[in-house]
Amino acid sequence: xxxxxxxxxxxxxxxxxxxxxxxxxxxxxFDYFLWYKKYPAEGPTxxxxxxxxxxxxxxGRFTVFLNKSAKHLSLHIVPSQPGDSxxxxxxxxxxxxxxxxxxxxxGTRLMVKP
Amino acid sequence: xxxxxxxxRYLVKRTGEKVFLECVQDMDHENMFWYRQDPGLGLRLIYxxxxxxxxxxxxxxxxxxxxxxxxxxxxxxxxxxxxxQTSMYLCASSRPPNQPQHFGDGTRLSIL
Numbered sequence: 001x002x003x004x005x006x007x008x009x010x011x012x013x014x015x016x017x018x019x020x021x022x023x024x025x026x027x028x029x030f031d032y033f034l035w036y037k038k039y040p041a042e043g044p045t046x047x048x049x050x051x052x053x054x055x056x057x058x059x060g061r062f063t064v065f066l067n068k069s070a071k072h073l074s075l076h077i078v079p080s081q082p083g084d085s086x087x088x089x090x091x092x093x094x095x096x097x098x099x100x101x102x103x104x105x106x107g108t109r110l111m112v113k114p
Numbered sequence: 115x116x117x118x119x120x121x122x123r124y125l126v127k128r129t130g131e132k133v134f135l136e137c138v139q140d141m142d143h144e145n146m147f148w149y150r151q152d153p154g155l156g157l158r159l160i161y162x163x164x165x166x167x168x169x170x171x172x173x174x175x176x177x178x179x180x181x182x183x184x185x186x187x188x189x190x191x192x193x194x195x196x197x198x199q200t201s202m203y204l205c206a207s208s209r210p211p212n213q214p215q216h217f218g219d220g221t222r223l224s225i226l
Contacts, residue, residue: 009154032212043118043204043217044157089156093212100145100210101172104156 003027004092006105013112019077021108023090026071030092034102035064035075038087047088048075080112117141118218120205126224133192135221137205144210146188148172148180151202151220163188164210195225 005024013019021035031052036044050057050064050073057064063076077084087109091102121136139146145164149157149172159172161180169180177199181189188207192199202222206215 004156006156034214036217041123041219043206043219046214046216049214091157095212100208100212100215101147101159101162102157102215104149104158106154106156 001026002106003030004090004103004105006088006090006108008108009106010109010111013080013110015082015112015114016079019075019080019084019110019112021075021077021088021090021110023073023075023105024071025073025092025103027092027094027103028071029094030103031095032093033064033066033073034091034093035062036089036091036104037084038089038107044089077110080110082112082114085110085112118205118207118216120203120218120221122221123219124222124224126226127192127195128226129195129197131192131195131225133195133223133225135190135192135203135205135223137188137190137218138186139188139205139207139216140186141207141209141216142185143207143216144185145208145215146182147206147208147215148178148188148190149204149206150174151204157204160190197225199223200225 034049035047038044147162163182208215
């Protein structure tokens with residue numbers, strides 16, 4: 001049973017428009033959430049995170065929103081650029097666990113068309 | 115910048131072989147992790163270690179073991195490789211608490 005789900009395996013967006021990537025989780029103990037970006041033949045790179053005490057965190061073109069009551073988070077990219085084309089993984093952590101284990105979603109492939 | 119280095123980018127092995135995947139990090143991180151990535155399944159945790167000689171099972175430890183004799187090095191061992199272990203293997207490290215994990219570029223392992 002996947003505790004973190006990304007229900008859209010792929011998303012296509014025009015350059016300059018907004019990209020919205022969604023993620024749902026089921027474990028109410030998760031209190032820290034992250035987004036990673038992965039290009040082919042490279043490891044995932046950390047993008048942005050949010051603690052459960054916040055509902056929004058912004059870093060440049062990237063904003064993550066957290067809705068705890070709905071157990072839902074989303075990543076907004078504005079404006080989208082062709083270089084943003086990659087697979088995006090959301091991940092969640094239960095702060096009480098040793099070693100900061102992360103549970104990952106299945107990923108969403110974003111394609112930004114020029 | 116954190117550097118996590120995996121010894122091989124591509125590896126081809128035969129069924130039944132013992133396979134070693136090596137990972138080294140240069141930032142003195144306490145935590146190290148091994149994942150496998152399969153299409154549609156995201157990254158699944160195999161094992162992690164929060165200190166030298168310490169190891170904990172992740173979600174899918176069956177058929178794997180690990181070794182951490184030095185803080186900077188974390189090895190994944192496939193005791194007797196099988197075709198269902200063909201996958202992308204990713205190593206990561208982090209400093210607790212709640213610091214993002216930093217990943218290596220992965221090893222694409224094919225078991226024939």
